[in-house]
Amino acid sequence: MPIPEDVTGDEIDKDVRQELQSLPKTLAEDVAKNLVMVARLIDEDPEGAYGYSRVALRLASRVAAVREAAGFAAYATQKYGEALAEFRAARRMTGGVDLWPVMADCERGLGRPEKALDMAGAPEVHKLDKAGQVEMRLVAAGARRDMEQLDAAIVTLQSPELASNSVQPWTARLRYAYADALLAAGREDEAREWFAKALEADKDGSTDASDRLAELEGVEFVDAFDAGEAEADDEDEETESHDVLPAVDAKEATSVEHVADIDEAEDVTDVDEVHEADGIEDADSDDKD
Secondary structure (H helix, E strand, O other): OOOOOOOOOOOOOHHHHHHHOOOOHHHHHHHHHHHHHHHHHOOOOHHHHHHHHHHHHHHOOOOHHHHHHHHHHHHHOOOHHHHHHHHHHHHHHHOOOOOHHHHHHHHHHOOOHHHHHHHHOOHHHHHOOHHHHHHHHHHHHHHHHHOOOHHHHHHHHOOHHHHOOOOOOOHHHHHHHHHHHHHHOOOHHHHHHHHHHHHHHOOOOOOOHHHHHHHHHOOOOOOHHHHHHHHHHHHHHHHHHHOOOOOOOOOOOOOOOOOOOOOOOOOOOOHHHHHHHHOOOOOOOOOOO
């Protein structure tokens, strides 16, 4: 696959560069450039990122960073079985646990939420850092929703990190997931409150909390270009009506529905009971304000 001239391979993380030192220099440079392209495209063009990851994999399948990148590219294109295999390979090579939450989420993608919950209760979770534990909580809550245990999903997300007023990298996504679960349970007032809190913490626009909140508030957005075009159509229609010509039909408005209907879930109200079932211990609440 073609590599843009501005990509040198030096853009990769220093730890990855160090891993590539085990390869011949020219090969290491080629692998590095493909990894840069994976990182550059994975959000906007997942299929393109996947293509570059396959090239890197053919060149250096014994490098853990390459297997990890291939896993994330496959994950981004919803090839969950392939992603899980690559993550497992990377974990075997490094012995680390950082990939444990995304591996559990792959199990969800494969239609095995029970397996994801088993992983949420595994000893590996206790070795994760705070960010990893929050990610694992999000995956466990998602698995509960997959199993139509909506109340349990809500309880799973209730944690010191959710209650804290401090804003961390995971705060917006955690609050958003909680708001979404509340809304699915029909608790609209609470959902509105937590979407607002998610928006407050979402400094980089990682969620669509603003759109969800506006939808709950009944705010309808109109594209400025479409509005101007509609106004021009109205003027044309008025002009043509003076000449006794058929009026121009106005464009039909369209809207996008957010599908978030979840069947009524099991009644679970004991926070400790659900957290114990998921195997997720509440983290220290030292970060509370």
